[in-house]
Amino acid sequence: MDIKHYMHTVGRQARAASRRLAGATTAEKNAALLHIAAAIRRESAALVAANQEDLAAARAAGLETAMLDRLTLSAKGVESMAEGVEQVAKLPDPIGEMNDIKYRPSGIQVGKMRVPLGVIGIIYEARPNVTADAAALCLKSGNAAILRGGSEAIRSNRAIAALVQEGLKAAGLPAESVQVIDTTDRAAVGELITMREFVDVIVPRGGKGLIARLLAESRVPMIQHLDGNCHVYLEEEADPNKALKIVENAKTQRYGTCNTTESLVVDRTVAAMLLPPITEEDYYTEFLAPIISVKVVSGIDEAIEHINKYSSHHTEAIVTDNHPKAMRFLREVDSASVMINASTRFADGFEYGLGAEIGISTDKIHARGPVGLEGLTSQKWVVLGDGHVRA
Secondary structure, three states, X not given: OOHHHXXXXXXXXXXXXXXHHHOOOHHHHHHHHHHHHHHHHHOHHHHHHHHHHHHHHHHHOOOOHHHHHHHOOOHHHHHHHHHHHHHHHHOOOOOOOEEEEEEOOOOOEEEEEEEEOOXXXXXXXXXXXXXXXXXXXXXXXXXXXXXXXXXXXXXXXXXXXHHHHHHHHHOOOOHHHEEEOOXXXXXXXXXXXXXXXXXXXXXXXXXXXXXXHHHHHOOOOEOOOOOOOEEEEEOOOOOHHHHHHHHHHHHHOOOOOOOOEEEEEEXXXXXXXXXXXXXXXXXXXXXXXXXXXXXXXXXXXXXHHHHHHHOOOOEEEEEOOOHHHHHHHHXXXXXXXXXXXXXXXXXXXXXXXXXXXXXXXXXXXXXXXXXXXXXXXXXEEEEEOOOOOOO
């Protein structure tokens, strides 16, 4: 395969499809989403079978447990995937929404309109459900999508993509609105992240290695999603029962997710026992396993300083019954999501009411935290006049 030629063909098709999608009605987009959900349900057994082939190959290749967990797609997972697409269909369509319309002294009205970004390239590892989630969110927000999943999920992703394109065609929208890169060649990523003429933004969902490569090589703007080194801070006025429930859930509900807590920060006055030695490298590590680093601190100043230094700025939580300290934690901790008396596992687009998410951004510009429909749009200025000219 000539990778450059292939990727430029995909890019041209995506750009053309994006122009059609920008003018698609809410009814057309919702019809496509419902067709996609129905097709996913209909082909549940085939999707699970394709996923089993991916899992067998991944196990043979020695893929680690956390990645196998992310890769696995059960019948229940297929149903959740279909439900997620349906939930996106039920969400309000942000495209065309105008706000902040104000009269100016000249007599014109000035405001903003929400519009699609255009073509979104999404690079992700392991999780085949991302294929359906990303397709649904990009479609509803009027964007064309180029999806490059990990090589370990190629069979699952191909099967899901075929159903997405079936649903698009059934609704009269271009099948090329969502394209899955049909090669595992890493050169395809190199082309995708440099095709400025075809791609408007890149959303990477992967480990530090992927992000480092994209930061070094990408010529297309990115909505970054770094690793999830999340912290829970047990302040000296933490309720012991709340603390136990929250830490246990935040660490053990699932080990392989980016909102799993990896580091526990405990106020010295409530530390119940001596703790084993720990290295500085442990504080930087996303374990994705039943391992947690523990730091004992002397008060909230040291806790905030520690978290801001070692965190990946994804999600942090404080457990406390002291309201002023809780408010200070919210203000001063520099992360995309900050919580009071709640598990970090709530940092999720579905839990936040976004329906689904394209990823969780740790950037500070454009989108931060779980990125749903609104995060996949921009705003343009609009001017409403009636023959007005500038004096």
